[in-house]
Amino acid sequence: MLDDAEAMMQAVELAAGVRGTTAPNPWVGCVIESVDGEIFTGATQPPGGMHAEAMALAAAGDRARGGTMWVTLEPCSHHGRTPPCADAALAAGLRRVVVAMEDPDPRVSGAGLDRLRSAGVEVEVGLGADEVGAQLAPYVKHRLTARPWVVLKLAASIDGRTAAPDGSSQWITGGAARADGHRLRAESDAIVVGAGTVRADDPSLTVRHVPGTDPLRVVLGTAAPEARVQPALEFQGEISDLLDQLGERGVIQVLVEGGASVAGQFHRAGLVDQYVVYLAPAIFGGDDARGLMSGPAAPTIADIWRGTFTAITPMGGDLRIDLVTVESDNPRGHPGLGRAAAAADAEPDTGSVPIATVGLTIPEEES
């Protein structure tokens, strides 16, 4: 028979496998064990398709009766594009349901658990809550604030420079870091760059070298009709309004890829949830190369932004450094962000992050 923790971690892995394909829905994993010890699994399908629980229940059929379900997020209780999963679990006759996290979506928010409990199903909540809280932090933020989770990605030399005085910046980092950047694109629903980057680099901003679908491409300012980034959404105005609009479109995670002016705007506005900096063992060696951010800096040392490293990962010959804002500076304080900040309190992880990039060959081509 499956151990509870082992089963929940399998569900977490199933959810990770469909990250970036489910928005506006959360990425959820589900494992069912029958009374005979048979295992059935499911993960959220693209919008309009089956939820994780429905997939696992369909695979199990009659064998779900009397069995146990482990699922990363509370089964839904409302009719969306698909029928409620809590009802399907009841109809299947499950005896026990183990849930990592209550769904923050106001249409669910405990109602799915209540439905199961009131029908006599044994319900447990909280196993794997830290892992799932971190995994679903973007979804939690989206449901509670109606804005996407913002990841700011930058690639810099060890002296903190991102482009040479002539504007060239391809490539500061090596193939493994660039492949990882494509993985970040694949798990995001939208990607934002400034018109300056479009003019300098003519990037296509598609997902390559890793499996995944292309995110919605957004240019701050305008892009020429023949630019490789087209078709793109062109936006002019306040970036907080852009986040409202993307949230309304069901974008759960947005990746901001720069350049320095756009990075500075997002940072100074306090709109970044997670910073990902790829650092190369290279030095521009002067102050006329572009920095990570342009615009007015903190006027004095007492005003500088301070974050916490959540992971430092060797990546080919480069480093990937993940940072989040420290919790005391984070006024939003909802559960997903709280967990991200709690993870930040842990010792920095130096080398254990399992990002499988070794051996990947990246041809030198467009960004």
Ligand SMILES: NC(=O)c1ccc[n+]([C@@H]2O[C@H](COP(=O)([O-])OP(=O)(O)OC[C@H]3O[C@@H](n4cnc5c(N)ncnc54)[C@H](OP(=O)(O)O)[C@@H]3O)[C@@H](O)[C@H]2O)c1
């Ligand atoms: N190393 C890295 O990680 C990295 C990543 C990306 C880019 N880069 C490099 O960075 C350089 C480009 O950076 P950059 O700072 O010059 O340009 P940028 O940040 O890419 O774009 C700035 C431009 O975007 C437009 N814009 C920004 N915010 C806007 C808003 N809220 N509403 C409307 N338009 C808005 C404006 O365009 P208009 O000027 O048209 O008004 C602005 O001048 C390039 O050399 C590129 O190679 C490096």
